[in-house]
Structure formats: structure tokens, C-alpha cells
Amino acid sequence: MSATRDDELSFDEFDEEHYPRSKTTDFQTISTTVMSRRNFLGSSAKFGAAAFIMGTTSLSGLAGCGFLTKDFEEVEANSHDTITVPDGYQWHVVSMWGDPLWSNSLPFDPETRGTAESQALAVGDNNDGMSLFEENGTLILVSNNEYVNQGIIYGNRESKKPETDDDVRKGMAGHGITVAEITEQDGKWSIVKDSPYNRRITANSPMEITGPARGHAMMKTTADPSGVLALGTWNNCGNGQTPWGTYLTCEENFNGYFSSSDDAYQPSSELNRYGVGNKDWGYAWASVDDRFDISKNPNEPNRFGYVVEIDPLDPNSTPKKRTALGRFKHENAELVVAENGHVVVYLGDDERGEFLYRFISSEKYYEGENNRNLLENGTLYVAKFNDDGSGKWIALTPETTGMASQAEISILTRQAASSVGATTMDRPEWVAVNPNRAEAYLALTNNKNRGKKPNAGGDPTPVGGPNPRAENHYGQIVRWRPANQDHTSDEFSWDLFLVAGNPSVHNDDYAGSDNINTGNMFNSPDGLAFDDSGFLWIQTDGNYSDKDDFAGMGNNQMLIGDPVTGEIKRFMVGPKECEITGITWSPDRSTVFVGIQHPGEKGNSHFPQGGEAVPRSAIIAVSRDDGTALS
Ligand code: FEO
Ligand code: CA
Numbered sequence: 001m002s003a004t005r006d007d008e009l010s011f012d013e014f015d016e017e018h019y020p021r022s023k024t025t026d027f028q029t030i031s032t033t034v035m036s037r038r039n040f041l042g043s044s045a046k047f048g049a050a051a052f053i054m055g056t057t058s059l060s061g062l063a064g065c066g067f068l069t070k071d072f073e074e075v076e077a078n079s080h081d082t083i084t085v086p087d088g089y090q091w092h093v094v095s096m097w098g099d100p101l102w103s104n105s106l107p108f109d110p111e112t113r114g115t116a117e118s119q120a121l122a123v124g125d126n127n128d129g130m131s132l133f134e135e136n137g138t139l140i141l142v143s144n145n146e147y148v149n150q151g152i153i154y155g156n157r158e159s160k161k162p163e164t165d166d167d168v169r170k171g172m173a174g175h176g177i178t179v180a181e182i183t184e185q186d187g188k189w190s191i192v193k194d195s196p197y198n199r200r201i202t203a204n205s206p207m208e209i210t211g212p213a214r215g216h217a218m219m220k221t222t223a224d225p226s227g228v229l230a231l232g233t234w235n236n237c238g239n240g241q242t243p244w245g246t247y248l249t250c251e252e253n254f255n256g257y258f259s260s261s262d263d264a265y266q267p268s269s270e271l272n273r274y275g276v277g278n279k280d281w282g283y284a285w286a287s288v289d290d291r292f293d294i295s296k297n298p299n300e301p302n303r304f305g306y307v308v309e310i311d312p313l314d315p316n317s318t319p320k321k322r323t324a325l326g327r328f329k330h331e332n333a334e335l336v337v338a339e340n341g342h343v344v345v346y347l348g349d350d351e352r353g354e355f356l357y358r359f360i361s362s363e364k365y366y367e368g369e370n371n372r373n374l375l376e377n378g379t380l381y382v383a384k385f386n387d388d389g390s391g392k393w394i395a396l397t398p399e400t401t402g403m404a405s406q407a408e409i410s411i412l413t414r415q416a417a418s419s420v421g422a423t424t425m426d427r428p429e430w431v432a433v434n435p436n437r438a439e440a441y442l443a444l445t446n447n448k449n450r451g452k453k454p455n456a457g458g459d460p461t462p463v464g465g466p467n468p469r470a471e472n473h474y475g476q477i478v479r480w481r482p483a484n485q486d487h488t489s490d491e492f493s494w495d496l497f498l499v500a501g502n503p504s505v506h507n508d509d510y511a512g513s514d515n516i517n518t519g520n521m522f523n524s525p526d527g528l529a530f531d532d533s534g535f536l537w538i539q540t541d542g543n544y545s546d547k548d549d550f551a552g553m554g555n556n557q558m559l560i561g562d563p564v565t566g567e568i569k570r571f572m573v574g575p576k577e578c579e580i581t582g583i584t585w586s587p588d589r590s591t592v593f594v595g596i597q598h599p600g601e602k603g604n605s606h607f608p609q610g611g612e613a614v615p616r617s618a619i620i621a622v623s624r625d626d627g628t629a630l631s
């Protein structure tokens with residue numbers, strides 16, 4: 001995330017400043033690990049991404065080998081205020097923040113930037129993860145609207161902040177999910193207004209609480225004394241898609257919307273662990289609804305931080321919060337059906353020093369049967385990586401954690417994971433599962449605190465294993481292979497697919513792994529997805545200053561990686577001050593839909609309309625000039 005709230009602060013930085021966490025770090029442990037890791041790294045020239053721990057030669061039947069070297073000319077890094085794609089490719093805008101979904105919606109007004117009423121009937125702000133669904137030939141694009149750019153949506157206000165109740169409600173309506181039918185005409189994709197599928201889900205839409213936490217005492221509030229119905233979802237970051245036709249949306253920085261009207265209020269340590277405190281991030285939601293005031297409703301934050309399952313084909317369906325998948329700052333939800341039929345979901349918690357999780361369903365998936373409640377019950381695990389390239393999944397149960405119940409583990413998942421000694425990671429972002437083999441990839445975007453500060457729970461963050469550099473501001477991608485090619489195995493082996501860095505500035509570990517060079521370098525990998533051919537698309541949300549440590553990297557971008565050879569090529573560069581996030585393909589694979597989030601978040605973009613236009617987050621369609629399939 002790189003939204004501005006105290007202008008230049010990231011979400012984590014804001015939390016650290018306003019809610020200082022435990023300062024207790026086991027420096028002895030850290031320095032010991034630093035030393036041994038340095039020795040280990042010193043024995044090999046660099047990380048050597050091609051040096052698989054497990055050997056790669058068994059990759060057979062992989063379609064499209066060689067695609068990367070012959071298929072497109074790598075795009076150069078740049079700081080232009082537009083999209084750059086390779087020669088032979090083209091792009092256009094499919095939808096933008098504020099585009100009307102119905103013919104009675106008001107068109108986007110660049111002067112007022114909309115009202116609560118117009119925003120509720122229009123595409124939300126800051127599109128993030130997305131998936132495409134098909135029913136009888138109709139295509140339905142579902143996309144997250146992670147947060148709102150206050151400096152832009154309140155750009156009509158002197159303060160650039162919400163000044164009226166309607167402003168606050170406009171912000172609430174800009175969050176959530178946009179469901180919209182799309183169609184292609186004359187080579188251009190656009191939204192079909194008034195489609196019966198069109199729907200906005202916002203911070204006020206009713207959601208059923210399911211799974212272990214349903215009805216638990218910690219989930220009960222004045223407005224919902226039974227703890228079974230929450231209102232809304234927000235900060236919906238990455239996503240997932242199930243084989244039974246539903247969409248998964250992931251609640252990430254849910255904490256930044258709560259505040260206290262009583263300055264003297266002391267939030268519990270449980271709230272503190274999740275960054276919930278007396279000050280919000282400027283959204284002012286508590287000014288229109290007391291449920292966001294933690295001094296009055298201390299349990300309300302316990303109802304957020306989940307994965308929510310939505311049926312996009314039924315606009316009247318009630319979304320379901322799947323508490324069995326745990327409560328944390330969820331990034332995405334990568335679902336794979338294991339060979340034994342159990343559903344496995346990989347889940348990252350995006351905060352410095354937090355963890356990687358895995359859910360396994362209790363029941364099995366049977367194609368064509370009713371699989372609708374598979375995410376209701378199961379076991380949640382957390383990952384422990386060993387320095388020798390092995391790792392294991394630790395089940396989070398009352399027995400392993402000492403916690404009272406599965407419900408408590410579902411609500412206080414971070415505390416559960418800390419109690420079993422899981423590996424503190426460099427901000428787990430998206431996970432993507434390779435369609436060609438039992439193997440998963442995780443973007444670890446960056447962590448300036450690595451080796452310096454504990455996580456929010458006081459767990460040390462030693463340098464080593466999949467987090468090999470102190471003060472890591474470039475990020476890396478770790479991958480693991482479950483034992484016996486079985487995603488339900490409790491053992492795995494891992495290596496680093498790439499370690500980002502800047503070889504034009506550094507000649508040590510900060511230069512990155514061998515597959516990073518001055519032609520393809522980037523920082524802060526975030527979005528990850530495999531295409532049908534088994535290539536890994538990598539999206540970035542990093543430092544776009546193009547200066548100092550980041551010189552030569554330009555704007556945020558999208559690259560394609562070959563999991564077999566380790567080759568990485570830059571496919572696209574975004575406009576100024578954007579993040580590239582969210583990706584899905586048309587059924588014929590001739591179009592890839594890509595999310596351009598927060599262009600001009602610091603005031604320096606007019607993307608996509610140009611001229612003096614207000615910058616607007618957008619979903620774009622990229623295709624080959626000749627219209628042939630991309631993957
Ligand atoms: Fe919403 Fe971790 O990115
Ligand atoms: Ca991000």
C-alpha cells in the first residue's frame with residue numbers, strides 16, 4: 001500500500017508512529033542469525049535464483065517454453081504519465097473510478113468529484129484484486145476498491161479531507177467491491193450499464209459472519225447482539241476465485257477506519273496488535289456512525305480483517321465472512337484444490353514481520369456438487385521456514401496455541417501464530433500457485449525493519465531464511481514446494497525465486513539475485529498471478545522516485561517471470577505515482593485486464609484522461625495488435 005494519510009506515511013509507518021508497539025527485541029538472537037546468514041551468503045556470489053534447492057528438470061509438458069525470449073521486446077523503465085506496453089501490444093481503459101453503473105447514476109463530476117449518492121451508483125475508487133466470471137456467455141468483472149485517495153476524492157475541499165457527513169459517506173461508498181458486466185465491441189471493452197449483475201458492495205452492505213467466530217462473545221456488538229451479521233467490508237486488497245463460482249475479497253488494513261471519541265481511552269492489547277487505536281487515517285467514519293468509535297464499540301473491529309466470499313452471479317446474495325481463514329491484514333486468497341480433494345487456501349498477512357498462512361478445508365471438493373460451504377470449516381496453519389531450505393506448516397489449534405477455542409484463534413489469529421513461533425516475514429503480499437506443478441510463490445514486498453525491530457507482537461525479525469537482508473527496501477519472491485507434490489502436506493522445501501535489488505547502485509546483496517539486471521530491475525513485488533501457460537506475472541507497488549537506491553527503476557510496473565529458467569522481463573510500465581495491482585484474463589486469453597491504482601497519489605498525474613484531468617484509478621485491457629491469445 002502506498003496511500004497517503006499523514007501524507008508521506010505508509011500504513012505501517014502511521015501505525016508505528018501513532019501506536020508504538022513493544023520495543024523488546026531479542027538482539028542476541030538477531031545478531032547471531034545475521035552473522036550466520038552473512039557467512040552463508042558470503043559463500044555464494046549472490047542468491048543465485050537459478051540455483052534451485054530441489055532441481056527443476058522434471059518440469060514436463062509446460063506449454064510455451066521459450067515464450068519469454070521470443071515473444072516480446074522488453075519495455076524500458078520510464079517515468080512517463082501513461083502506460084507503456086511492448087511493440088505489437090495495445091491498451092485501452094475499461095473503467096475508471098466514478099464511472100456510472102446504471103443509467104440513472106450521475107456521470108463523474110470532476111468539480112465535486114461526486115457525492116455519497118452518486119458514488120454508491122458508480123465504480124469505487126482504487127481498484128485492486130479482480131476476477132472475471134462467465135454465465136451463459138455474459139462476462140462479469142468483479143474488482144476490489146481498496147480505499148479512497150483522500151487528496152483526490154476530496155480535492156474539491158480546501159483541506160483535501162472529508163468536511164461534511166456527505167463527504168464521509170462518499171468515502172464509505174468509494175470502498176468495497178464493484179461488480180459489473182463488461183462487453184467487447186469493436187475491440188474495446190466497457191461496462192454494460194443497467195446489467196442485472198451490476199452491484200456495489202460498500203462499507204455498509206450486510207454480511208453474514210460464518211465459521212468458528214460466528215456468535216462468539218468477541219463478535220457481539222450493541223447493534224448485533226448475536227454476533228452474526230456485520231455491516232460492510234473495506235480495504236479490500238487482493239482477491240481469490242473458487243472453482244464453484246464465487247469471489248473472495250480480502251480485508252487488509254481494516255484498522256485505519258476506527259477511532260475513539262475519548263482521547264483517554266486505552267485500547268486493549270488485542271486491538272493494539274492489529275493497529276487499531278484512538279486515531280483513524282483521516283476517513284472520519286466514526287463521525288457518522290458510532291460503530292467506528294472504539295470507546296463505545298470495542299468489539300466492532302473484531303468483525304473485520306477476514307476473507308469474504310461473494311456470489312457475483314446473484315446480486316441479492318449476502319456476502320459471507322469466512323472466519324475459518326483467520327483474521328489479519330489479508331492480502332489475497334490463493335485457492336487450489338489438492339489432489340485428495342481438500343481445498344487449500346494460501347493467505348498472507350501484509351505487515352512488517354507478520355506471517356504466511358494456509359487453510360485446509362475439512363470437507364472435500366466434488367465437481368458439479370454443492371461446494372458452497374467448503375470455506376466454513378477447516379484447519380488454519382502458519383508457516384515456519386528453516387534456514388536449510390526446509391519448512392513446515394504448524395496447525396493453529398487450542399492444543400498448539402494454548403488458546404481457549406477455535407473461535408478465539410479465528411479472531412486473534414496473529415496472537416495464535418506468534419505463540420507457535422512462526423517465521424516473521426517481510427510483508428507477505430500475494431501468493432500464486434503454479435498451474436504446472438505443486439509449487440507456490442509469495443511476494444515479500446519490503447521490510448525496512450528487518451533485523452532492526454520486532455513485529456507488532458514483539459516477535460523478533462532476524463535476518464535469514466526467506467528474509468535474507470536487513471532493512472530490506474527492495475523485496476523478494478519466495479517459493480515453496482509441498483512434500484509429495486501435495487498441497488496438504490505439512491512439510492515443504494523452499495528457495496528464493498528472485499531477490500529484487502539495484503545492480504547499478506549496489507554490488508552486494510542489495511544488487512539482487514542473478515536474474516535481476518539493470519534492464520529488468522524493480523522494487524517491491526506485490527501482485528502475483530500465473531497465466532495458463534505457467535508464467536508468473538509480477539506487479540509492483542514500490543518507490544517510484546527513480547532516484548538513489550531506486551535510480552533507473554522508473555514507475556511501478558508489471559513483469560513476467562519464467563519459473564523454469566528464472567528469467568524476468570518487464571512487460572509494462574504504469575503512469576506516475578500509481579501502483580499496478582489486480583489481474584485477470586478474458587476467457588479466450590486475448591485480453592489481460594490490469595489494475596492501475598492511485599495514479600497521481602501525490603498530485604502529479606492526469607492519468608488516464610490527460611490534459612488537466614483529475615487522475616482516476618482505472619482498469620485497463622491489454623492485448624496484442626493482432627488479437628491473438630496472450631497465454
Ligand atoms: Fe493492499 Fe498489501 O497491499
Ligand atoms: Ca500494495
Ligand code: CA
Pocket residue numbers: 001237238331429526527541581
Ligand atoms: Ca497489494
